[in-house]
Amino acid sequence: MRALTYDGKTATVSDVPKPELAQDSALVRVTVAGVCNTDRELVKGYMSFRGILGHEFVGVVEEGPEEWRGERVVGEINFACESCPICYEGLQRHCPSRRVMGILEADGSFAEYVNVPIANLHTVPPSVSDDIAVFAEPLAAAYEVLEQVHVMPNQECVVLGDGKLGLLVAQVLRQAGAQVLVVGHHEKNLEILARRDIQTVQEQHWNPGLYSLVVDATGSIGGLRMALAATRPRGTVVLKSTTATKAKLDLSTLVVNEIRVVGSRCGPFPPALRALETGSIDVSSLITHRTSLANCDEALRRAGDAGQLKVLVDAQ
Amino acid sequence: MRALTYDGKTATVSDVPKPELAQDSALVRVTVAGVCNTDRELVKGYMSFRGILGHEFVGVVEEGPEEWRGERVVGEINFACESCPICYEGLQRHCPSRRVMGILEADGSFAEYVNVPIANLHTVPPSVSDDIAVFAEPLAAAYEVLEQVHVMPNQECVVLGDGKLGLLVAQVLRQAGAQVLVVGHHEKNLEILARRDIQTVQEQHWNPGLYSLVVDATGSIGGLRMALAATRPRGTVVLKSTTATKAKLDLSTLVVNEIRVVGSRCGPFPPALRALETGSIDVSSLITHRTSLANCDEALRRAGDAGQLKVLVDAQ
Numbered sequence: 124m125r126a127l128t129y130d131g132k133t134a135t136v137s138d139v140p141k142p143e144l145a146q147d148s149a150l151v152r153v154t155v156a157g158v159c160n161t162d163r164e165l166v167k168g169y170m171s172f173r174g175i176l177g178h179e180f181v182g183v184v185e186e187g188p189e190e191w192r193g194e195r196v197v198g199e200i201n202f203a204c205e206s207c208p209i210c211y212e213g214l215q216r217h218c219p220s221r222r223v224m225g226i227l228e229a230d231g232s233f234a235e236y237v238n239v240p241i242a243n244l245h246t247v248p249p250s251v252s253d254d255i256a257v258f259a260e261p262l263a264a265a266y267e268v269l270e271q272v273h274v275m276p277n278q279e280c281v282v283l284g285d286g287k288l289g290l291l292v293a294q295v296l297r298q299a300g301a302q303v304l305v306v307g308h309h310e311k312n313l314e315i316l317a318r319r320d321i322q323t324v325q326e327q328h329w330n331p332g333l334y335s336l337v338v339d340a341t342g343s344i345g346g347l348r349m350a351l352a353a354t355r356p357r358g359t360v361v362l363k364s365t366t367a368t369k370a371k372l373d374l375s376t377l378v379v380n381e382i383r384v385v386g387s388r389c390g391p392f393p394p395a396l397r398a399l400e401t402g403s404i405d406v407s408s409l410i411t412h413r414t415s416l417a418n419c420d421e422a423l424r425r426a427g428d429a430g431q432l433k434v435l436v437d438a439q
Numbered sequence: 440m441r442a443l444t445y446d447g448k449t450a451t452v453s454d455v456p457k458p459e460l461a462q463d464s465a466l467v468r469v470t471v472a473g474v475c476n477t478d479r480e481l482v483k484g485y486m487s488f489r490g491i492l493g494h495e496f497v498g499v500v501e502e503g504p505e506e507w508r509g510e511r512v513v514g515e516i517n518f519a520c521e522s523c524p525i526c527y528e529g530l531q532r533h534c535p536s537r538r539v540m541g542i543l544e545a546d547g548s549f550a551e552y553v554n555v556p557i558a559n560l561h562t563v564p565p566s567v568s569d570d571i572a573v574f575a576e577p578l579a580a581a582y583e584v585l586e587q588v589h590v591m592p593n594q595e596c597v598v599l600g601d602g603k604l605g606l607l608v609a610q611v612l613r614q615a616g617a618q619v620l621v622v623g624h625h626e627k628n629l630e631i632l633a634r635r636d637i638q639t640v641q642e643q644h645w646n647p648g649l650y651s652l653v654v655d656a657t658g659s660i661g662g663l664r665m666a667l668a669a670t671r672p673r674g675t676v677v678l679k680s681t682t683a684t685k686a687k688l689d690l691s692t693l694v695v696n697e698i699r700v701v702g703s704r705c706g707p708f709p710p711a712l713r714a715l716e717t718g719s720i721d722v723s724s725l726i727t728h729r730t731s732l733a734n735c736d737e738a739l740r741r742a743g744d745a746g747q748l749k750v751l752v753d754a755q
Contacts, residue, residue: 370688
């Protein structure tokens with residue numbers, strides 16, 4: 124089958140053997156896959172990943188248990204052992220021996236086929252198109268904020284960053300009743316939010332107040348610094364950027380103002396799928412480019428271009 | 440009167456004018472004052488403070504409202520405006536226009552007399568001696584952890600650091616029912632805890648597991664790094680070190696393991712005074728040295744010596 128493989132140096136589309144059905148898994152024929160910023164970090168060396176990239180997908184189960192065959196599915200990306208204390212607590216996304224699709228010791232979805240553990244599958248509602256369903260994974264990551272932090276209706280929140288994740292987090296917070304202000308750089312992206320009744324401001328015109336909740340979705344360490352400065356005493360910063368690695372930080376603001384910084388990663392699929400079904404979160408406006416699996420290496424590069432949000436890959 | 444003043448270069452004991460009674464305040468005749476690590480940071484330039492140092496004290500009200508005159512008191516160190524939205528929320532310790540005794544724009548207690556706002560005073564129970572009462576402020580800072588984080592009975596907690604604050608935090612957590620392990624360097628300090636049924640380990644013999652709550656009371660940035668590595672997914676790190684200023688940090692652990700880092704500073708006096716009254720927290724073992732106000736500059740230097748915990752200053 125065709126797949127985008129990263130060998131530690133370059134990401135190349137080539138023919139590789141079609142995977143055999145793995146234990147307790149379904150072999151999914153991928154229909155559409157999405158490019159995530161994490162994919163771009165991986166090819167810079169993040170996680171030292173080697174193998175088939177990709178972790179946002181929708182597809183149809185081709186092999187596996189009878190009740191799943193022919194089902195149109197999306198899949199959670201953390202493959203847990205399901206038998207350790209962390210898994211028994213329901214924290215499978217944090218299983219210490221997890222593999223992660225296209226990120227850690229598991230092949231990903233920029234391929235014609237991908238193995239996904241049965242426990243990770245979710246059926247896509249019939250009314251949700253493939254192009255919309257492929258947003259289940261990033262939208263789940265946005266819902267993760269609500270799982271970690273008690274967001275109150277009418278709470279004044281700030282989202283720093285108007286990239287893909289910022290746009291999703293802002294909509295999720297708005298839907299939870301919060302008053303959301305998004306601080307960004309890209310007029311077009313901010314317009315998507317304005318249409319959803321979300322306040323926006325260009326960073327250079329922002330006069331930061333102090334907020335009880337600030338989500339850093341900038342993907343840069345400058346974002347955390349900016350977030351700490353805009354957070355009121357005893358307030359919360361949600362840190363969404365996995366790209367933020369080593370950075371020099373003055374932590375005295377955090378201590379003196381008794382700020383809570385909450386790291387945030389993958390989230391729950393069911394609320395994401397429900398929101399995609401009702402259309403309460405606008406994801407289609409985020410699609411800026413699509414290409415074929417044959418051009419997937421180019422898609423990865425394009426995804427970093429100015430003006431790009433979600434780049435989709437037709438996998439068949 | 441005699442006082443220890445910092446002029447931006449050196450801390451010197453000298454004769455200065457006795458302060459006049461300030462508005463809404465009591466003029467307290469200081470009996471005993473305590474040296475805190477923050478005092479040592481201040482004379483290194485922290486907060487750019489100029490004036491009389493000292494913020495841990497016990498004394499007797501000499502001038503002020505009739506109902507307070509003659510009362511033996513301790514005092515909260517954050518002098519709030521009591522009329523801004525933050526104060527109305529009960530967060531006076533975070534008042535944006537606060538002055539802080541001996542730390543920010545307010546003279547401190549290494550002096551024969553100090554002005555303290557009436558709102559900040561607490562009467563010392565008769566059975567609590569001056570040497571014990573002077574621990575109200577640092578013990579309140581230890582109780583702050585319980586105000587910020589839900590500590591569950593039997594929860595396995597780690598306290599990093601066996602200095603003054605580490606010893607107090609460990610005892611407060613133990614008293615709340617938690618199973619506490621203190622990781623330290625100083626055999627004598629760890630022995631104080633062992634007498635209180637608190638598990639201890641020398642850092643070089645520690646084989647870190649993963650804990651749901653880790654308190655960094657090391658006063659060094661290495662402590663936060665160690666804390667993040669010892670915190671389980673979705674666990675909490677309480678950061679107690681105001682000395683931890685700029686530091687290079689790898690935040691990917693925080694994001695990937697979805698850790699909460701909570702900055703923590705001053706705390707509530709009433710539970711501290713109650714604990715001092717019942718003797719449920721051992722503070723007297725922490726007193727390692729005492730001196731007179733005339734030698735207070737020397738006391739500040741001595742407080743940093745190996746083996747020293749709390750250095751007390753007789754102010755009269």
